Amino acid sequence: MKLLKLIINGRQHTKAVSPSMTLLDFLREELNLTGTKNGCDKGACGCCSVMIDGKPMLSCLLPAMEAEGTAITTIEGIAKGNELHPVQEAMIEMGAIQCGFCTPAMVINGVHMLAKNNNPGDDEVKECISATVCRCTGYNSIEKAMHLAASKMREAAHDGS
Known part of the structure; x- marks a missing residue:
């Protein structure tokens, strides 16, 4: 296990994760951010897209540890409170x-x-x-x-x- 530090939807998160855990699994399993979907686990369908430092990326292919120090926005972070984008x-x-x-x-x-x-x-x-x-x-x-x-x-x- 390694310590991972990320900013997700404007909040700092620090958790111990397996080096083999994908960013998608980290979001869904460790943070319960289940809006990002797992459609294929191969990077082919795009359903796992999140923004990393402002750019859409496929979270099912990215090891969570490779996202260390980045700012990630999931679907849960798009609205501003109750105001939808x-x-x-x-x-x-x-x-x-x-x-x-x-x-x-x-x-x-x-x-x-x-x-x-x-x-x-x-x-x-x-x-x-x-x-x-x-x-x-x-x-x-x-x-x-x-x-x-x-x-x-x-x-x-x-x-x-």
Whole structure:
């Protein structure tokens, strides 16, 4: 066992972990942050996506010890208290959540995309959501949700200036 120190959703965590434990297992088993899903354990489906230092990464492939000293954001850290992020709001409004298994990763990837560009084109949205396999929605409602979230964010930025 080795001591692991991470900042997750703005909080410092220090725990002893096995060197072979993945970040996904650490989040789910040690911290009970179960929003991040294990869809394949091979890095193929994208359902385990979290943000590490602001960039989406697959947590099922990453040994937890390799994330030492990073800042990690899981789906549980996206909302600000009871205030949902515009991507979360839009996913609900557009009926893009269906079974909910891929939703956390879709939100993580959408938040990252819109932080870089709050006016993405169709191709950018499609590339963003293609990082995660969804078996329920056919992706159309998710695409619409990302565009709606972008619109909400542009409106909020305009109202705030």
